[in-house]
Amino acid sequence: MLVSFSIFPLDKGVSVGKYVAKMIDIVDRSGLSYRTSAMSTVVEGSWDSVFKVIKKCHQTLMKNCKRVYVVITIDDRKGARNRLKGKVDRVEQVLKRKISR
Amino acid sequence: MLVSFSIFPLDKGVSVGKYVAKMIDIVDRSGLSYRTSAMSTVVEGSWDSVFKVIKKCHQTLMKNCKRVYVVITIDDRKGARNRLKGKVDRVEQVLKRKISR
Amino acid sequence: MLVSFSIFPLDKGVSVGKYVAKMIDIVDRSGLSYRTSAMSTVVEGSWDSVFKVIKKCHQTLMKNCKRVYVVITIDDRKGARNRLKGKVDRVEQVLKRKISR
Amino acid sequence: MLVSFSIFPLDKGVSVGKYVAKMIDIVDRSGLSYRTSAMSTVVEGSWDSVFKVIKKCHQTLMKNCKRVYVVITIDDRKGARNRLKGKVDRVEQVLKRKISR
Numbered sequence: 001m002l003v004s005f006s007i008f009p010l011d012k013g014v015s016v017g018k019y020v021a022k023m024i025d026i027v028d029r030s031g032l033s034y035r036t037s038a039m040s041t042v043v044e045g046s047w048d049s050v051f052k053v054i055k056k057c058h059q060t061l062m063k064n065c066k067r068v069y070v071v072i073t074i075d076d077r078k079g080a081r082n083r084l085k086g087k088v089d090r091v092e093q094v095l096k097r098k099i100s101r
Numbered sequence: 102m103l104v105s106f107s108i109f110p111l112d113k114g115v116s117v118g119k120y121v122a123k124m125i126d127i128v129d130r131s132g133l134s135y136r137t138s139a140m141s142t143v144v145e146g147s148w149d150s151v152f153k154v155i156k157k158c159h160q161t162l163m164k165n166c167k168r169v170y171v172v173i174t175i176d177d178r179k180g181a182r183n184r185l186k187g188k189v190d191r192v193e194q195v196l197k198r199k200i201s202r
Numbered sequence: 203m204l205v206s207f208s209i210f211p212l213d214k215g216v217s218v219g220k221y222v223a224k225m226i227d228i229v230d231r232s233g234l235s236y237r238t239s240a241m242s243t244v245v246e247g248s249w250d251s252v253f254k255v256i257k258k259c260h261q262t263l264m265k266n267c268k269r270v271y272v273v274i275t276i277d278d279r280k281g282a283r284n285r286l287k288g289k290v291d292r293v294e295q296v297l298k299r300k301i302s303r
Numbered sequence: 304m305l306v307s308f309s310i311f312p313l314d315k316g317v318s319v320g321k322y323v324a325k326m327i328d329i330v331d332r333s334g335l336s337y338r339t340s341a342m343s344t345v346v347e348g349s350w351d352s353v354f355k356v357i358k359k360c361h362q363t364l365m366k367n368c369k370r371v372y373v374v375i376t377i378d379d380r381k382g383a384r385n386r387l388k389g390k391v392d393r394v395e396q397v398l399k400r401k402i403s404r
Contacts, residue, residue: 073342
């Protein structure tokens, strides 16, 4: 299962990098495969393993924030593995050239 | 906590109303407060109570589908209650007129 | 085309109802069919008519805010009409009972 | 302005890589800065330049598909530049180590 998520506070003003970094730190230490981009972090794993991490991020952020927003998208394809890298590989294979990743 | 979610299969063709109806049925029987619109269902409850229902929807849909997509947005505001109705009430209060809901 | 969108500032603190109300006001005056829920507003119309309204919301909010976040989901089904009401009607038809909307 | 988007058909079955590749091809040829991950493509540019590309993707996909779904998230921060790389750099700077990107 591939899960993309973004999480941030609404009550900490325009700069939230410090809070976002703490979230990535939690994902990074979770042991799950992940990739962070400018807009979200994509994690690969089972429903329970992924949502354990997202719940921990949410709880950690709510300790110091009054309002938190989260966006999550899930793409679950039966029997598929190593999609974190594989889906983008497949795009390059179809286009027969490298893309920006 | 307010949670909006949409869930649907990618491998069942253009008409997915039957599958979506089953998902709303699960939410409706969960006992949680909710509202369904044309694009998503908004549920109000604790993290665990809401994600128990979304996980059940996901598992139920994956039984009969090969690929499932989910979009979730969360707005968690400390101490806030009855926001399913209250947030839209507040908009009407500010605008001093009824809006379409 | 059905388009659900949410838009809010990150630099105005925990209460953003006043800003959200202004956005709904713009949608309400646009003449497009719409429904507002606790998490988003769903608008029905052509690509250009809908994105004209969302762009106006974005520009209006950026006048007074330093950072703005937007979430948009689109469901475009060829030949389908009156889906704002019709999609939820269809769910009730399948379930043979009323749901919360 | 940073814009993350995902676009895919609902009526083409479980494998949609061919269609997604065509979308990335359009983004890649647009001249805009972008990065593609397993779940979305993040584009950096003005409202008009970015939505011109997303509209072209949508129109291209609708030519051959009966139903198309799109998810878009926008993070617009006044005066900020080069955020496609800069936002992730900032996370590594705070954490004082490299993360997976």
